[in-house]
Amino acid sequence: MPKTIAAFGEVMMRLQVPGFDLLSQSNTLNYSFSGTGVNVASALSRFGHTGYLVSRLPDNPLGDAALSSLHRLGIRSDYITRGGSYLGLYFLENGFGMRPSRVTYSNRQESSFNTAPKGTYDLEQIASGIDAIHFCGITLAMNDQVREHMLALARAVKQHGGLVVFDCNYRPSLWGAEGYVKAKPLYEQMLELSDIVFMNEKDVMLTLGRKTAAKERIDQLYDLLPQVAADYQIKVLAGTHRHIHGDNRHSLQGFMLKKGAFTFSEKLTFSVHDRIGAGDAYASGILHGELSDYEPEKTVNFAAAAALLAHTVSGDTPMSSEQDVFKAMHSTAGDVER
C-alpha cells in the first residue's frame, strides 16, 4: 500500500567537472539538482510511494531548471514555493584513486530556501496530506529561520499523526568552531519529535556528547544507541558502518535498532562510481521497509542494497526501482542483460 511522504530540504545545484579534470583544467561542467530531501523524495517515488518536496526555489531560470529536474526525478512539487533570489550550488571535482574528490560550496545562506520568510509553507495543508516527513541535520545547521520552519513542520506532522523522520547528518564544516556545542540542543529538539532516526555511535558521542567506556565501534553502538532510543522514545534507529579501501572499493554494513533489538545487513563490498547521495539511498530503503511493514532483516538488507546501487549510479539521486533493489539483493555480478 503506497504511502505519501514529504521531505523538507534545500535544492542544491551540483556542478561537476566531467571525467577526472580539475576546475583549473577543464572548461565544461555537468549540472544536476539534488539535496537530501530531493534524494529521499525521489527514491521513495521510485519505490512506489508519492514523494513531495517541501522547499523554496527562486523565480528565475535557475529555479525553473531545478523544478523541471525535480519533476524529471518523479517528485511532486505542490509544496514548493517560489521566491527569493538564489539557489545554493556546489562544485564537484572527481577524485581518482588516492586523490580525493573535492567539493566547493557557494554561499547557501543567501539561497531562496535559507531566506524563506515566516509563512512560506502552509504547514496545515502539508501536514494533513502526508503519512511521513523527512528532515536532515544539514538543514538544522543553516539558520534560525530555517530551523523554525523545520520544527514547526515537524510539530504539525506529529499532531496530524504522521511519522517524523530525522537523519542526523552532522557536517562539521557547516557548524564551524564549537559546532557540537551549538548543535546539541537543536539535535535534542529534533530527537524529541522524531520516530525514525538515522544516527550511529559517533553521532551519539559527538553530537549528543554522550560517553562510553567501550573501545570498539560495534560495542559503542551496542552501548549508546539503546540509550538514545529510550531517552527520546525513538521507534527505529538506523545507520551504516562504512570502510573505504584503497582501490576505489567501499564496504558497507547497515544496522537497525527496533524494539530493543539490533539487526545487521550483510557486509557489502563494491566498486564506487558516485559516492554522493548513497546515505540518502540507505535512509530511503529503511523508510520504505518501515512504511511497507517489512521484517527488520529484509529492511536493512533492502536499504544496504539500495545504498550499494546508489554508489553505481551517476549523480546524487538514487535511480533504482524496488525491483532493481530486490535483484541486487539476490544476485552476484552478472553479464549484460539482453
Place this chain on the structure above:
Amino acid sequence: MPKTIAAFGEVMMRLQVPGFDLLSQSNTLNYSFSGTGVNVASALSRFGHTGYLVSRLPDNPLGDAALSSLHRLGIRSDYITRGGSYLGLYFLENGFGMRPSRVTYSNRQESSFNTAPKGTYDLEQIASGIDAIHFCGITLAMNDQVREHMLALARAVKQHGGLVVFDCNYRPSLWGAEGYVKAKPLYEQMLELSDIVFMNEKDVMLTLGRKTAAKERIDQLYDLLPQVAADYQIKVLAGTHRHIHGDNRHSLQGFMLKKGAFTFSEKLTFSVHDRIGAGDAYASGILHGELSDYEPEKTVNFAAAAALLAHTVSGDTPMSSEQDVFKAMHSTAGDVER
C-alpha cells in the same frame, strides 16, 4: 595465404548512453553499427583476409550511415542489397560494478534484413566467390523467410566446396516460450550443413536436448561435444568458458575439439571495458587459425587473446590486427608504447 570470407547477418544500430548514465538521466547517445556478421567480417579483414557481409539495408539515410560504417570497418559491401524500410537497433546503458548493463531492442522483425523477400541475394554469385561463410544462431531465431535465405546460402556454399561456419549463439529472449523446442530442429538443420561450429556443453544440453550424467562443466563438455561432432560430422567444435568476477574482471578459457582431441587455451583474467562482441572476436580467431592452418594450440590461444582484446576496445566490433593479437598472446601488462 589470405582467404575470402562472407558473413550472413543483420546490421544493428547500437545506441549507447555515454558514461554510466541511464537513458532517463542523459540526453546524448553514441551510435555505431554492428552485429555478429559485421563483427566477424571486420575481424577477419583485420587479420588480412577479405571480409564480405551478406545483408540487406534500407535505402535511406540510416542505411547510408550503416554502409559507410561497414566500409570504415574494412568490410566489402558487394553482397549487400538495399531495400525495405527499417534498421534493427538497440539501446545500451552501461552497467557499473554490481549494476548490470541493460540492452533494450527495437522491433527488428520489421527490419530490411528480416523482411528481405525471396531472391534478395544472388546465392550463386556469393557462393562461387568465397572460401567460407559464417552464420549465427541469432539469425536463426528471426523468421522463416530469413531462415530460408540462411539455409539456401549454406547449401550453395557447401555445394561450391566452401566452408560453412555456424555459431550457435542461442538467445532465450529471441525464441520466447518453448524456445528450445522450437529451436532444436532448426539448429539440427544448420549442424548438418556446418564444418565449424561454436557451441559449449550448455548449448548441447539446452538446444539439442541431450543429457549427461556428468555434474562438472568440464566433464559435461568432454561427454557431450564429441557426440555432436560425430553425429553431425563437424570438423571443429569450439567455444569458451567465462567466469565473471565482482570487480569488473572476467576470466575466459577457450577450447576446441578437432579430430577427436580437445585443446584448451590458457585461462585469461582481465578487466573489461566493453563486453559486447567479444564472442565474435573469439570465433574470428578460431576461423583465422583454421584458415591459416595453425596448430590447434596456437589457434585457441590466438582466439582467446583476440577475445581478451575485444573486451578492451570500445564498441561491439573487434579492432585488433593479427600483430596486435600476437603481441597480446606473449606479453604482460606494459607501459605506454612511445
Place this chain on the structure above:
Amino acid sequence: MPKTIAAFGEVMMRLQVPGFDLLSQSNTLNYSFSGTGVNVASALSRFGHTGYLVSRLPDNPLGDAALSSLHRLGIRSDYITRGGSYLGLYFLENGFGMRPSRVTYSNRQESSFNTAPKGTYDLEQIASGIDAIHFCGITLAMNDQVREHMLALARAVKQHGGLVVFDCNYRPSLWGAEGYVKAKPLYEQMLELSDIVFMNEKDVMLTLGRKTAAKERIDQLYDLLPQVAADYQIKVLAGTHRHIHGDNRHSLQGFMLKKGAFTFSEKLTFSVHDRIGAGDAYASGILHGELSDYEPEKTVNFAAAAALLAHTVSGDTPMSSEQDVFKAMHSTAGDVER
C-alpha cells in the same frame, strides 16, 4: 482561471544529429521525447493550465526515460498506461541554408501507443476530469485500433461537456497512395465531434475534397472555411500561412474564424532555429486564448508569437511561458537581458 486539458497522442523519441552533420558523418545523437500531444500538453502547462497526456508507453528503460522527460516538461502522467514493447522514434539531420533537414522514421505501427488494446484507457475517468481534449490528424493516420480509442475518447469528453479540439495535420507520407480518399470519412467523423479545429484552405480542398473557384490563397480561405464551420458546427477554425525565405527566415501569419468573422495576426518574419513543433505552439496559443476568453485579436497574435518563439527554441516542444509570449508580442529584437 486555469483549466485542465488532456492531449491524446503518441510519444516519439527524437534522435537528432548535433550540428549540421549527416548520420553518415557523425557518431553522436541528442535525444528528446515529443509528439503533438506532448507539445500541446506541455505548452498549456507553461501557460498556467494543468496538462495531461493520454498515451501508452513501453514498460522498459525507453518508456521510463520518456516518462521522466514528460514530467520534466511539466506534463501530468496519470492517464499514461504502460505496456507493449516499442517506442516510435525518428532521426533528424539538420539542414543548412538550401540543404533541407531530413527526417527518417522507425516503424511506429509496432509502438506501444499504436498497439494499445481495447480498454487501455479509462475513458470515463479521463473525460470526467478535464475541460478540453486535443487530438491530431497524425494519430488518425495510424490504424483502426488507435482511431477507435480516439473517437471513443472524443465522444466521452463531448458527453461530459468538455471541449473537443482537432488539429487536421495531414501528413501525406503516413496515408500512402489514395491517402485523401482514405482520410476523408475519418476526418469527417472527427470534425463532427470537434469544437475547435486547426485547418487551412488546403486541408479543406485536399482532405475534405471541396472545390473553390478562387485562385488566391486568401480568397480560398474566405470561401472555404466558413462552409466547414457551418457544416460541422465548429466554433473556432484556426491556422497559419507560412512562407519560407531562402536565408533561413520564415514568415508566418495566423488566422482564426469565429462566429463568422476572420481575424488575422500580424505577419511575423524571423530566423528559424528549430522548426519542428512550431505548429503545435500555434495551436496551444489559440487554445490558451479560447480557454482564457481572450478577444480573437489577442488570441491570434498570442498564438503567432508563441509559434515564433517555438522556432527559436531547441527541440520540438515549446518552452515559453505566458509572460515570454506577451513580451515577444510587444517587443523588437533586444539586447542581452541582464
Place this chain on the structure above:
Amino acid sequence: MPKTIAAFGEVMMRLQVPGFDLLSQSNTLNYSFSGTGVNVASALSRFGHTGYLVSRLPDNPLGDAALSSLHRLGIRSDYITRGGSYLGLYFLENGFGMRPSRVTYSNRQESSFNTAPKGTYDLEQIASGIDAIHFCGITLAMNDQVREHMLALARAVKQHGGLVVFDCNYRPSLWGAEGYVKAKPLYEQMLELSDIVFMNEKDVMLTLGRKTAAKERIDQLYDLLPQVAADYQIKVLAGTHRHIHGDNRHSLQGFMLKKGAFTFSEKLTFSVHDRIGAGDAYASGILHGELSDYEPEKTVNFAAAAALLAHTVSGDTPMSSEQDVFKAMHSTAGDVER
C-alpha cells in the same frame, strides 16, 4: 612604447549553456572567467602592453581556476590577493533571433572581491608601478567597502601621476530603486578623479541628471558631453551608439570628444556571435590609441574595429591582437586564410 596598465574589478565566473538550449533543457555548462577589469587588462596585453588585474579571489579550487584563466588570458596577477570564500558567478542562456539572451546572477555581494577588508590592496605599490588604471561603474554599484578601495586607488594613482580611466557602465538592476539618485554623487566623485571617461548622452542625462532641449541622440551628445568634459576637466570622453537589427546584426558607431572636438568612427554593421564584453573591447581600443598617441580618427576607428571583432569571438574577453584589429579596419569579408 608599451605601457603598464592595471584594471580594478571583480572576476566573475560565466556559466554558459551550450548552443541555444535553456537551463531547463540542458545538463552541461561551459565556463570561463571574466569581468570588465579582466577584459580590459587582457585586451591591452594583446595590444602589447603589460596588463595587471587588481582584485581578490577566494583561496579555493574556484579561485585557483580563475587565476589560471587570468594567466591564460595574458594578465599579470601580482596585485591579486587571495581570501574570502566566494566567487561571483552568472549563468548565460543564449538567445536566438527574436528570443533574447538571459543572464541570471548569483549573489555577488558575498564574493571575495566585494567583501575585501581594508588594507587588502597595497595602494602605494600598485600606484607606483603603473601608467594607467581602469575602473568601472559596475564596481561602483557594489558596496561602500569596495567603493572605498576604488576611490583610494584612484587617488593614489592620480598622486603618482598615472592616468585614471572610468567607464560609467550604469547597470539599473544593480542600483535598484532610486538608483540614479544613489549613483549620482558617487559618479561625480569618480569623474572628479578621471582623465578618460566612457559615457554617452544617456549616461549624462540619467546618471548625472543633466537636461537638454535637444531631441535627437546626436544633438544631445553635442550638447551634453562638452559640458561634462569642461566641468570635470576630462581629457577624453568616448562611447558608442549601438543599433540592434532583427536579423542578428548590430550597427555600431564610436565617438570621442577630445580638446573640444568630436571624432566619429565609421558606422559598422556586422553579425553578432557573442555580444558580452564588446564594450570593454571598445574601451580598450580607445585606451590603446591614447597610450600610443594615435590621432583621434585612428583611435576611434581602431576601437570600433576592436569592438566589432569582440562580437565575433566566443566569451566575454577580447582575443584580438593589434594586428588583427588593423586588418579588420582595412578589410572586407574575406575567404579562408590559408
Place this chain on the structure above:
Amino acid sequence: MPKTIAAFGEVMMRLQVPGFDLLSQSNTLNYSFSGTGVNVASALSRFGHTGYLVSRLPDNPLGDAALSSLHRLGIRSDYITRGGSYLGLYFLENGFGMRPSRVTYSNRQESSFNTAPKGTYDLEQIASGIDAIHFCGITLAMNDQVREHMLALARAVKQHGGLVVFDCNYRPSLWGAEGYVKAKPLYEQMLELSDIVFMNEKDVMLTLGRKTAAKERIDQLYDLLPQVAADYQIKVLAGTHRHIHGDNRHSLQGFMLKKGAFTFSEKLTFSVHDRIGAGDAYASGILHGELSDYEPEKTVNFAAAAALLAHTVSGDTPMSSEQDVFKAMHSTAGDVER
C-alpha cells in the same frame, strides 16, 4: 554507365576547433581526413562511379585512421601504399562574420606522400584500370619527387587512352617568393598532358603569365581562356567566379569552355556553413557531366549545384548524391522533409 576514376593526391588530417573558438581558447578538436584527391574520388563515388585514390599513408595508427576514413567516404584504396612516417595535417579555426577562418599547416614536406620514393606506385596497373585521373596544382607545388610521380602517372594514363584532368589550384603560400616564375614551366607541362582543366582568367594571367587588355573579369575570361584551350589542345576548360558577401553568404557562377563555346551556370547565392572543399565539388560535378555525356548547360548547372551543397555540409569532402544535386538544381529553400 558508371566510370572508374582515380585521383592522385595527398591525404591531410584536418583538425578543427569546434564552434567559433580559437586554438588558444579551446581544448578539443574534431578531426577528419581530406585533400583534393580525397574529395574528388569521394564525390565521384557518390555520383555512382568507382573512385580510387592514388596516395601513400604511414603504416601507423594515423595512417590506419586515414584509411578507415577513406573507406567510410566510399573510396577504393587498392592503389594506396603504406610507408613513410608522417601525415600532413592542418588546424582550422572557424571565422565568424567579418573575422576570417584561419588555417595553420604542419610540415607536409615530410609526409609519407611527399617523401614517396621512386617506384612507389604501380603506374601500369593503375593506368590500365581507370577511365580518368585527376591531378591538382597543390601537389605540383610540393617537390621534385612528387612532381615526377605526377607526370609519370599522367603520361601513363594518357598512353592507355584515359582522360587526364588537372585542377590548377594555385596556392601562393606553397610556392613562396617568385612562385609564379617557378610554377609556370611545371603548369605548362601539366597542361600539355591534360584533357580537362580547371582554371580561370586570373590563373592564366598569373600562372601562365599571359596578358590581356580587357579590364573586366568576364572580358578577360573571354579573351584568355580560348587561347589556352587552343595552345594546349584542352577539351574542356572550366571554373567559377565567386563573390563573398559580408553576411556569411557567397555568390557563385560556374563556367565551362568546350568546343570554343562558353556556357555559364545560373548565379547562385547561398549561406555558407563550410567553405573548404567546395571547389572540389564543382570540379567533380564537371567531371561527372563530362563522363556522363551531359549537355554543357546541364553540366555547369550540376557542378554549380554540387558546389552550393558542398558549402552547406560539414567537412571538406562533398557528401551529396547525384539525386541530391538534381533536387538542389530544381528547388527553392524548403520545409523539413518528413
Place this chain on the structure above:
Amino acid sequence: MPKTIAAFGEVMMRLQVPGFDLLSQSNTLNYSFSGTGVNVASALSRFGHTGYLVSRLPDNPLGDAALSSLHRLGIRSDYITRGGSYLGLYFLENGFGMRPSRVTYSNRQESSFNTAPKGTYDLEQIASGIDAIHFCGITLAMNDQVREHMLALARAVKQHGGLVVFDCNYRPSLWGAEGYVKAKPLYEQMLELSDIVFMNEKDVMLTLGRKTAAKERIDQLYDLLPQVAADYQIKVLAGTHRHIHGDNRHSLQGFMLKKGAFTFSEKLTFSVHDRIGAGDAYASGILHGELSDYEPEKTVNFAAAAALLAHTVSGDTPMSSEQDVFKAMHSTAGDVER
C-alpha cells in the same frame, strides 16, 4: 624561501583520443601542451617557486595557444622566443587493461625548438636570473644545434653559480640504431656539468655502458650509482623503480643517493589514470626537497607522493600543490572532501 628555476625543453602538443577509442574509431581529440620542461617548471611553480621555461615557439595560432597554455600552468614565459614554423606534436590513444596506450609522433625535428638558430637564447640574461636549471635526455637526442644550446646554457648557469639538473630520460626510439653508442659521449658531457641527476641502474649500464656482477636490481643500484656520483662529482642522484601490475595499478619506490648514502621512499601502490609525466613530477619533488633543504627521507617521500598524485591527474603536467603532496604523504584513501 622560494627559488627561481628554469627548465630548457621543447613544448609538445598532446592530441589525445577521449575515452578508450582508437584514432580510427573516434572523430574528436583533446589537446594540451606539455613536455618535460613544461612539466617541471609548472610543478615547481605549484610548489611555490618561480618557474621559467626556456624554449622557442612558432609565431602562429598554435604557438599562441601553447603560450596561453604555459601561462595557465603558472609558467613564466620571459625566456621563450618566437620563430620557426612548427610545433612538435603527438597523438595518444589510451590503452585499457592489457591493451597498452599508443603514442604516435609527428616530425619534431622540424619544430621551432629543434630548428632554433644560434643566438636564439640570451644565455647571460637567463643564467644570471635563476637559481637552478633543468635539462632532459630527450632534448639531448634531438640534433647538434639543440645540444649546443643545451650545453652552452648549462655552462653559463654553472658559471653563475646556479644548480644544473639533468634527467637522463633515455628514449630508445629517438636515438635509433646504435643509440647507446651515440648517446654515451653526450650523456657524459652533461654529467660533467650536472649537480643533480635522475638516473637508475639500467641507465648506468645502458647509457654509460658500465657493467656489474650483481644480478638483482637493488644490488646493481648499490654497486653502480656511487661510482657515477664519484666519477662525475654529482651531489644528488635520484630515480625510481616501477612495477606494473595487470589490473591498472603500478607500484613505485623512489630512491636518492646523497653524500654516499642511499635513502628510499616507501613503496607506493596505486591505480593509474594518466601515466605520462609522472616521472617529471618525481624529479620536481626531488628538486623541491633539495631547494628547500629537506632531509633526504622527507625529500624522497615527497617526490614519490608527488609522482603518485601525477598518476591520478589528467594530462602530462603535475597539478598538485605542496600542500596536496603533504596530504597525500600522510593519508590513506579518503571520503569526499566537503
